[in-house]
Amino acid sequence: MEFENNIILAIQRAECYSPNSVEKDYSILHAVGERLEARGWTVEYVAEESLASETLPMAKAYLSMARSPKVLEMLKRAEAEGRLVMNSTQGVESCTRSRVEKVLQRLSTPIVPPRQGENGYWLKRGDASAQTEGDVVYCKNEQELEQAKQTFASRGISDYVVSAHVEGDLVKFYGVRGAEGFFFYCYPNENGSMKFGDERRNGKPHHYAFDVSKLREDVFRVADLTSADFFGGDVIVRPDGSYVMIDFNDWPSYSICREEAAEAIASRFAERMEIKSKKVKR
Secondary structure, eight states, X not given: OBOOTTEEEEEEOOGGGSTTOHHHHHHHHHHHHHHHHHTTOEEEEEEGGGXXXXXXXXXXXEEEOOOOHHHHHHHHHHHHTTOEEXXXXXXXXXXXXXXXXXXXXXXXXXXXXXXXXXXXXXXXESSSOOOSGGGEEEESSHHHHHHHHHHHHHTTOOOEEEEEOXXXXXXXXXXXXXXXXXXEEEOHHHHOOOSSSGGGGGOSOOOOOOOHHHHHHHHHHHHHHHTOSEEEEEEEEOTTSOEEXXXXXXXXXXXXXXXXXXXXXXXXXXXXXXXXXXHHHO
């Protein structure tokens, strides 16, 4: 199956990579698609699962939420042929927890969570984004942590990240790279934007004062280092205003700021398409 040159193929994320967020992910993809169509492109939609046994349809560019290794390999070939893929395959693969932790350590002021603490531990799958509630586990002490590691081993998970639980305000952020650089943050324990409910462990936010411009700078630095154009995550803000980043992922649902984010994503896509067209003409 091949499409004409003005076709943008939008790939809906498979349900297994969209726990408790299937409708939200569907909504942001279509919101972006509507804005691209308003800019003159034709957008066709396809489910990631349907590509598992097929070749990738030819298109002008790909707007992809896919995370499966097979579809990412298809998209890599499209990138090698000079076609635009957003989020890029590099951006998706760089957002595993293990790789993000290494990126956080490279910042001028590292914001990776501490390894040791007195308030318990988090064990998180490191080789992929969380697909089930069991991929992110809170452990009260080191004994529970060791038991959780054994459970991971029984599931065949050997790549994981361990961090101490940090007390403070949980702050969720969303961003889109681009000329203007969209940035939004909120307190999920106030608006109910939670995936598994682990967010409740930090309790009601105290709204500790922190440097929002510094957080924005750090967030976009991580986005640059991971090559993620559309991204989101979480930080814990301590009472003194310092913070640690506990999550960073590619293309979240943006459910709390969907309309603004969809416009920013469409603008970034158009920006990248223009850049790529100029390179081709040269």
